[in-house]
Amino acid sequence: MRTVHTLLRNWMEAAGMSVHVDAAGNLRGLYPGSTPHAPRLIIGSHLDTVPNAGPFDGILGVVLGVTIVEELDNQRLPFAIEVIGFSEEEGVRFAKPFLGSLAVIGKLDRNTLALTDADGITVEQALRNFDLDPTQLPAAILPTNTFAFLELHIEQGPILECEDLSLGVVDTIAGQTRAQLIFTGHANHAGTTPMHLRHDALAAAAEWITAVEDCARSHTGLVATVGKVETLPAATNVIAGRVTASLDVRHADDAIRKTAAAAILQEANFAAEKRGVHLTLNLQLDQPAVPLDPRLTTPLGEATTRAGHSARIITSGAGHDAMILAPVIPSAMLFLRSPAGLSHHPDENVLPQDVEAAIATALEFLSLLRDHKTILKDTNA
Amino acid sequence: MRTVHTLLRNWMEAAGMSVHVDAAGNLRGLYPGSTPHAPRLIIGSHLDTVPNAGPFDGILGVVLGVTIVEELDNQRLPFAIEVIGFSEEEGVRFAKPFLGSLAVIGKLDRNTLALTDADGITVEQALRNFDLDPTQLPAAILPTNTFAFLELHIEQGPILECEDLSLGVVDTIAGQTRAQLIFTGHANHAGTTPMHLRHDALAAAAEWITAVEDCARSHTGLVATVGKVETLPAATNVIAGRVTASLDVRHADDAIRKTAAAAILQEANFAAEKRGVHLTLNLQLDQPAVPLDPRLTTPLGEATTRAGHSARIITSGAGHDAMILAPVIPSAMLFLRSPAGLSHHPDENVLPQDVEAAIATALEFLSLLRDHKTILKDTNA
Numbered sequence: 001m002r003t004v005h006t007l008l009r010n011w012m013e014a015a016g017m018s019v020h021v022d023a024a025g026n027l028r029g030l031y032p033g034s035t036p037h038a039p040r041l042i043i044g045s046h047l048d049t050v051p052n053a054g055p056f057d058g059i060l061g062v063v064l065g066v067t068i069v070e071e072l073d074n075q076r077l078p079f080a081i082e083v084i085g086f087s088e089e090e091g092v093r094f095a096k097p098f099l100g101s102l103a104v105i106g107k108l109d110r111n112t113l114a115l116t117d118a119d120g121i122t123v124e125q126a127l128r129n130f131d132l133d134p135t136q137l138p139a140a141i142l143p144t145n146t147f148a149f150l151e152l153h154i155e156q157g158p159i160l161e162c163e164d165l166s167l168g169v170v171d172t173i174a175g176q177t178r179a180q181l182i183f184t185g186h187a188n189h190a191g192t193t194p195m196h197l198r199h200d201a202l203a204a205a206a207e208w209i210t211a212v213e214d215c216a217r218s219h220t221g222l223v224a225t226v227g228k229v230e231t232l233p234a235a236t237n238v239i240a241g242r243v244t245a246s247l248d249v250r251h252a253d254d255a256i257r258k259t260a261a262a263a264i265l266q267e268a269n270f271a272a273e274k275r276g277v278h279l280t281l282n283l284q285l286d287q288p289a290v291p292l293d294p295r296l297t298t299p300l301g302e303a304t305t306r307a308g309h310s311a312r313i314i315t316s317g318a319g320h321d322a323m324i325l326a327p328v329i330p331s332a333m334l335f336l337r338s339p340a341g342l343s344h345h346p347d348e349n350v351l352p353q354d355v356e357a358a359i360a361t362a363l364e365f366l367s368l369l370r371d372h373k374t375i376l377k378d379t380n381a
Numbered sequence: 382m383r384t385v386h387t388l389l390r391n392w393m394e395a396a397g398m399s400v401h402v403d404a405a406g407n408l409r410g411l412y413p414g415s416t417p418h419a420p421r422l423i424i425g426s427h428l429d430t431v432p433n434a435g436p437f438d439g440i441l442g443v444v445l446g447v448t449i450v451e452e453l454d455n456q457r458l459p460f461a462i463e464v465i466g467f468s469e470e471e472g473v474r475f476a477k478p479f480l481g482s483l484a485v486i487g488k489l490d491r492n493t494l495a496l497t498d499a500d501g502i503t504v505e506q507a508l509r510n511f512d513l514d515p516t517q518l519p520a521a522i523l524p525t526n527t528f529a530f531l532e533l534h535i536e537q538g539p540i541l542e543c544e545d546l547s548l549g550v551v552d553t554i555a556g557q558t559r560a561q562l563i564f565t566g567h568a569n570h571a572g573t574t575p576m577h578l579r580h581d582a583l584a585a586a587a588e589w590i591t592a593v594e595d596c597a598r599s600h601t602g603l604v605a606t607v608g609k610v611e612t613l614p615a616a617t618n619v620i621a622g623r624v625t626a627s628l629d630v631r632h633a634d635d636a637i638r639k640t641a642a643a644a645i646l647q648e649a650n651f652a653a654e655k656r657g658v659h660l661t662l663n664l665q666l667d668q669p670a671v672p673l674d675p676r677l678t679t680p681l682g683e684a685t686t687r688a689g690h691s692a693r694i695i696t697s698g699a700g701h702d703a704m705i706l707a708p709v710i711p712s713a714m715l716f717l718r719s720p721a722g723l724s725h726h727p728d729e730n731v732l733p734q735d736v737e738a739a740i741a742t743a744l745e746f747l748s749l750l751r752d753h754k755t756i757l758k759d760t761n762a
Contacts, residue, residue: 155573156570156573157569157570157572157573157574157575158569158573158574158575158578159573159575159578162578174572176572178617188538188539188722188723189537189538189698189699189722189724189725190604190606190608190629190631190698191538191555191557191604191629191631191697191698191699191700192536192537192538192539192540192697192698192699192722192724193538193539193604193698193722194538194539194540194602194604195594195597195598195603195604195605196598197539197540197543197722200594200606202590202607202608202610203590203591203593203594203607205587206586206587206588206589206590206591206594206607207587207591208587209583209584209587210584210587210588210591212584213576213581213584213587216576217576217577221575222576223571223572223574223575223576224576225571225581225617225618225619225620226583226584226587226621227571227583227612227614227615227616227617227618227619227620227621228612228615228616228617228621229583229610229612229615229621230615231608231609231610233608234608234609234610234611235608235609235627236559236606236608236609236627236628236629237606237608237629238606238608239606239608240607240608240609240610246616246617247617248571248572248617248618250571250572316572316573317570317571317572317573317574318570318572318573319572341569341570341573341574341578342569343570343573344570
């Protein structure tokens with residue numbers, strides 16, 4: 001991370017930004033506006049990714065922020081631009097994501113600072129070990145004249161590729177239901193237990209997994225996934241006595257998501273009851289959808305068209321730093337096509353022409369913000 | 382095992398048997414017949430069981446053999462009785478079952494002797510470590526005048542309990558198909574990959590597991606089980622890219638089993654193809670059913686009735702030492718009810734009245750063998 005900071009700091013300074021690392025480890029480069037107290041636009045994304053990942057998740061959005069400022073060639077706008085490379089978006093180390101973006105809205109709280117990594121090191125200590133001073137976290141909070149946040153990010157999905165499009169304008173970050181289901185039957189001998197005397201936990205789970213897929217396919221925009229199944233005792237010749245399964249349901253519309261999740265869980269009850277299998281349900285997450293701000297997404301769509309590309313409106317199925325900022329700062333996101341839909345994978349990629357399209361779109365977006373100052377006024381600047 | 386041997390040896394000798402441990406570690410007590418070269422009846426089962434098991438699997442059949450001889454009270458029959466406590470039936474240590482029973486039919490071969498346990502100790506060395514001499518294995522082979530094998534064993538299943546019966550007369554040891562199926566799809570983000578662009582290995586496996594259950598339910602006497610499923614990468618928010626699943630199919634009729642197994646594997650192809658998921662099939666076992674000998678099972682059924690019990694004909698879904706001996710020595714098996722169908726479990730149990738029923742039945746069986754010498758003649762004595 002220090003190497004990345006050094007490299008980006010050099011590029012930022014070369015583009016005319018003053019650079020510092022805030023107390024949460026976010027790298028921040030400020031490109032001044034035409035007046036000393038000009039309102040501030042944030043462009044950014046995260047610098048971390050997951051293990052065994054590719055080179056574009058998150059960091060592409062930071063590099064693009066620097067590039068956009070470079071393209072301004074020291075031209076002053078009626079607003080300042082701060083490019084932020086957020087720290088710890090993935091939650092790999094402390095099992096809690098978005099630490100950097102939480103800090104800039106003042107929500108990196110005591111409980112989060114007390115979380116520990118696998119070695120028992122707290123977030124607070126990790127910050128100190130990186131030569132940061134957690135007592136300075138309040139200074140990391142965005143100034144009140146921040147009027148917008150723009151995040152550029154790879155799609156991490158196959159939709160744009162499938163439709164042969166370079167860019168997508170995100171309207172909403174989907175809400176999410178996560179649950180763990182435990183099917184408890186009876187582990188019996190696979191050879192000596194006739195079918196009608198079984199309480200097969202895996203047969204129940206399997207019928208349910210099929211129902212999950214059916215349900216998701218019958219609701220436009222819904223995704224529902226069982227990604228993890230563990231059987232016990234996990235022997236070829238023993239009927240599964242216990243199956244633990246994960247559930248992940250997402251949709252842009254919370255009402256649709258909740259109705260679907262309830263129907264899916266009801267299917268689990270049916271599949272378990274039919275076989276005399278007991279079902280335990282642990283609801284782990286019920287995260288509402290986060291709409292992005294039409295006062296920004298509309299001009300972002302217009303900018304996309306002006307740059308010569310289709311303004312494909314897309315829902316983000318994944319969480320992003322914009323999800324954290326959006327409730328506080330009007331936010332927009334621009335997706336770049338992910339070849340083969342790959343992300344969090346060594347083969348994660350991005351096409352040069354899509355990067356050019358994103359830069360051109362962002363510059364058009366800055367022009368629209370500059371020319372239609374009502375957008376600034378409408379928001380909280 | 383030494384403690385068990387010592388205890389049983391004392392009981393065997395007290396019942397009038399001459400006892401030795403053969404070169405395969407089988408404990409063998411010979412109760413002489415009325416003439417020096419009388420044909421020989423074997424009664425026995427195994428002395429080992431699995432870890433964390435109960436006290437009746439296998440060893441009950443050995444103790445019952447000793448009890449039956451005790452009940453004869455030194456009365457001589459026109460045949461000798463050899464009670465055998467077989468070694469290593471489960472295959473826990475060397476991952477190969479039936480070592481003791483293979484030895485008595487001369488099939489504990491060089492390859493088997495060369496198998497190693499988790500510590501790298503071969504079967505041959507393990508025998509030596511138990512003060513046995515593997516060069517003496519030929520002397521363990523049953524004499525040519527052995528005319529029958531009777532194995533008494535707990536059912537290890539719920540059928541007798543469900544029908545409120547003490548005993549079952551086994552007609553066949555079911556044949557078995559075992560396979561490993563690998564469904565290979567694409568591991569993608571659960572939030573960003575729409576349903577129609579997925580290649581979900583777990584959804585394919587789940588549809589197939591449901592089909593396995595359906596197929597087994599629609600064929601009388603068929604059992605088919607998927608007991609083990611492993612997903613990769615096994616994350617809540619990632620579509621399963623690879624699922625490995627086990628299949629175990631059993632039936633007394635090999636033709637029915639093979640037809641059903643083929644249909645089940647075809648269902649796996651359908652479920653995979655529908656989702657653009659690749660299927661790899663590893664057939665691991667295609668073991669034919671082993672019929673027991675009607676020249677013994679018919680009088681065993683008659684003996685059961687004479688002892689005042691129902692002669693419930695039952696298929697053994699599990700393998701037993703009798704499966705190894707039956708192709709060489711005419712064999713029969715009597716099952717005792719397993720309360721709650723439990724076996725290989727600390728709560729494995731047997732009811733005292735069922736033990737009494739088994740002893741009474743075995744003694745009636747000996748009377749029938751004695752009185753109807755044609756049975757001895759029909760077989761190979």
